[in-house]
Amino acid sequence: MGLLDRFRSQPAWKHADAGVRSAAVDALPLEEQDLLAAIASEDDDPRVRRTAIAKLMRPSALAQAAERDADERVREAARAMLRDIACGAFEGLSEEDALAALSALRDPRELAAVAKDAPLEATARAALDRISEPRTIASVARQAQFEAVRLAALARVQDPADLLTIALKSEHRDVGFGALDLVGDREALDTIASRARSKVVARRARAMVRALEGQAAASEPVEAASEAPAASRPQQLELCRAVDALVRSDDWGTMDARLAAAQEEWNQLMPDVDEDLADRFADACGAARDRLVRHHEETAAEARRQLELQPRLALCGEIERIDGPEALDRLADVEARWASLPPLDVTPDEQRDLDERFEAARDACRLRAGNWQARRAELEAIAVAIEELEPTMASADLIELGRRWQTLRGRFDAAQGAAVGGTLAERMERAGAQVREREEAARTAREEEDRENLRKVQQRCDQLEQAAQAPTLTLKQAERRLREVKACATDLPRFPTRHDRDEIAHRLKTIQGALFQRVQELRDIDEWQRWANASVQEELCAKMEALASLEDLDAAARELHGLQERWKQVSAAPREKAQELWTRFRTAQDAVRARLQTHFAEQAARRAENLQKKEELCARAEALAESTDWIRTAEALKAMQAEWKTVGAVPRGSEKAIWERFRVACDRFFTRRHEDLAQRKEVWSANLARKEALCAAVEVLADSGQEWEQVLTEIKRLQAEWKTVGPVRKSRSEALWQRFRAACDRCFEQRAVRGRADLETRLQEREAIGEALEALLPAEPPAAEAAPPEGLVAQVRGLRQRWQQASGTAGLPRELIVRSTERFNKAFDAVLQTWPAAFERTEFDLTANVRRLEELCEKVERMVSASGPREAVASPATRLAEMLREALAANTIGGRVDEDAKWRATAEEVKRAQAAWTKVGPVPDDVQRRLAGRFQRACRRFFEERDQRRKPVKVG
Secondary structure, three states, X not given: OOOHHHHOOOOHHHOOOHHHHHHHHHXXXXXXXXXXXXXXXXXXXXXXHHHHHOOOOOHHHHHHHHHHOOOHHHHHHHHHHHHXXXXXXXXXXXXXXXXXXXXXXXXXXXHHHHXXXXXXXXXXXXXXXXXXXXXXXXXXXXXXXXHHHHHHHHHOOOOHHHHHHHHHHOOOHHHHHHHHHHOOOHHHHHHHHHHOOOHHHHHHHHHHHHHHHHHHHOOHHHHHHOHHHHHHHHHHHHHHHHHHHHHHOOOHHHHHHHHHHHHHHHHHHOOOOOHHHHHHHHHHHHHHHHHHHHHHHHHHHHHHHHHHHHHHHHHHHHHHHOOOOOHHHHHHXXXXXXXXXXXXXXXXXXXXXXXXXXXXXXXXXXHHHHHHHHHHHHHHHHHHHHHHHHHHOOOOOHHHHHHHHHHHHHHHHHOOHHHHOOHHHHHHHHHHHHHHHHHHHHHHHHHHHHHHHHHHHHHHHHHHHHHHHOOOOOHHHHHHHHHHHHHHHHOOOOOOOHHHHHHHHHHHHHHHHHHHHHHHHHHHHHHHHHHHHHHHHHHHHXXXXXHOOOOOHHHHHHHHHHHHHHHHHOOOOOHHHHHHHHHHHHHHHHHHHHHHHHHHHHHHHHHHHHHHHHHHHHHHHHHOOOOOOHHHHHHHHHHHHHHHHHOOOOOOOOHHHHHHHHHHHHHHHHHHHHHHHHHHHHHHHHHHHHHHHHHHHHHHHHOOOOOHHHHHHHHHHHHHHHXXXXXXXXXXXXXXXXXXXXXXXXXXXXXXXXXXXXXHHHHXXXXXXXXXXXXXXXXXXXXXXXXXXXXXXXXXXHHHHHHHHOOOOOOOOHHHHHHHHHHHHHHHHHHHHHOHHHHOOOOOOHHHHHHHHHHHHHHHHHOOOOOOOOOOOOOHHHHHHHHHHHHHHHOOOOOXXXXXXXXXXXXXXHHHHHHHHHOOOOOOHHHHHHHHHHHHHHHHHHHHHOOOOOOOOOOO
16 A cells, blocks of 8 residues: 555545434435445445445345345345336336335235226236235225226125225225125125215115115015026126117227127017116117117218219319420310309308319429429430439549439439339439448448457556556556557547447546556655665665675575576666665676586486486385395385485476486386285284284283283283284284273272272263273365365364363372373364364364464564664664654654653553453464564563653654
8 A cells, every 4th residue: 555545535425423424324326326326235234235225226136135135124125126116106117127126025015005006007907916815905996096906906806805905995986886896795785875984986886785675575486587687797787888888989880780699689688687787787888879860870971972973073083184295285175064063052161172283283283394394304414414423433433422322312312213113214213223232332342440449449448447547557557558548539430329428438538537547546656665775775785795605606596596586576676776776786796607517517427327327226126126135125115215315406497307207117116016015914904813812811801800810810810812923013902901901900900990980980981081082083184175074173062171170180190180281282282283174163173363463463563673662673764664654743843742642552461462362262372482582582672661761763
């Protein structure tokens, strides 16, 4: 981070205080939807996220917050915004936004609210389709805003109680009538007739009740016969609706037949029809017949009128079509026929319109006849011009060709040549097609060129934006990119649209501003870096000059390479000193290289000699590769391998080949030895089983509680049998013998240790804890990707607690205490080091604990130096920044900082570091001892220097 970055502020919506962030988000404009969406999903504080959601109008982002946010209040706020968007509570949102918001809602109550209140019918229907709860559907049928939505909801209602509720409470006539038609219960009809909110629905219910009462008053046979009207009421309703539709229909051809068919079907239901429906049907039929009669009368009157007007209209149309050289002769004939027609029985306005049309058509015909000769001469001139143009269509300049063609086409259209037709019109069409083809090809090429220009510039803008944001951007790269942006903005090519050009210009201006800011920052950093590198280069020059007198030339060669690499890293220096420092460094470097040339020649000779020695070892190993003297040959090869390690390096390029030759020879012998060993493993396995059985038998005797004489006899027998068993694998032999011997010793010492039962119990507990930790270790080192045992951390934590509880060692021999403690510590460290990944982010994370201790050591060491606290290891730039902050805090640049307050603050930091040291978890013993000594020395040194006072460094 540069010096200026230390003082740069951030936007308020990134402030550390959640209250400040919330206020800043509330002040953001609604156009910042991308920023609001990012804050709603990424901010840590639920209050800030709720504030962002309250201004977020993007359904996709709101749906994500409603599904995934951890805070219930944030999810509730997101669902409320989605419901408001679906219900059209905000202006400027489209139907797609409403449907997208609706798709994110899940609660039936929210879906019902949208189905009732949505301003768009499509949104309301979509909400209804997603509702499955019957009561909610009935609610939508009662209260929905759109008739189609109400009727669709009513069609899905099956429960009689819901239908009764709809008929009682709905204020909409259509839904009330529909629900009433589906209610067949007499008691329900009485309820609707007396309590329905809609008076129209109540009146129809009362009529239905009266019809049922009339049926009930009749005799039993008549009552049986009167069941027909109730059964035929749906049919009566259907006939009423059909006739109502005829009243609104414009299908005059079938209206009469359909009305007669409806009347015939109604007559078949007589006299068993409902009184209210009979009136409704009669009114509808009368309205339909009246409308049909009026239509027939209007049609007949219009036919008579058109019949009288037809001759005059035909003559007017004939005049309007007359054209050509014989137009005047044909016009005279039509005028004679017009004069011979009888007078019309029409209104004065209609007569005036006819006369005006005839006169206008006659004048136009005369004008066309006068223009015919002029048009004919113009078309002949156009024919000559097209003959001259046709040979040059494929080779002429496109702009000049287009100009000539437009002129010629204008003359042709003005002369109405297309109406004349003929060969000239066809030639004009062919010429126009050729011109359009060339123009289309040119336009396609130009558009493709413009698109390619846009693509290239956009690609370049993407590259420049990435470069401007790259954290590794250097000053030279930034200046070069800035020049490229300026050049690109100055010489923009042609783009497909003006919008594209403005957008590219805006992008380039934005990139230029970002790059200019980066250049300024990098220049400041470069100046500081050059100033800091000057002292480093002087130090490197001194070290390079010291190499000229170094006796160890190998070390000098390594140091030379390191100094060269380090010089590359700090090559930038103040311009007034750069050449002087480089000349000094290069002079010292050349002197060191001159000394190393002789050394490298001698080294090459030694490497050749080492190669000869290794070739001799290879020949000896190859001679022993087929030997069957397993032990002696193995020892010899191991000795040669040890000797191989003592031989120095060989010439570069020969290392791999000579090593492969030696390794193959050794592998050949040891592979053969391994095969022979596998044959002997069977015998070892049998002996191992017998010895393990003897160990188990002795261990059983130790805990059997038998008489000592019987136990002693059996032990002697088992010892004699042990001697008869053959050898086992060397790696297991000693462990088995120790086990057998320990079991025997335990038997012999049983009597002696009975008095120390309590001490033995505690020792066993300590040993058991150590064994439990050792049991967690795998037999072989696990692979890097191997998973740790399940519940490993919990087991280790529990064993460590048991160890702390069993830490009492009073009465135990010191050697046993030391041995059990070392065993526990060794096993504990081994488990932590075997499965380090399992203990990450726990109190047993060795790497984190060691790193924490080292950080505490470094923290205290940075506070201790010969020049006072906080100044020892800081870079010049960091030290200057700290002095500037201290001076600003004291409100006196260049003044004296309160030294006592500075030391007191540093002492408090050291004490906090000492307290933090005691809370760090376990680390390896050797690391603990090393870091503890380092930490204590740093702390003692600080408190020894605390009373010393030094004058502060003045700035400037």
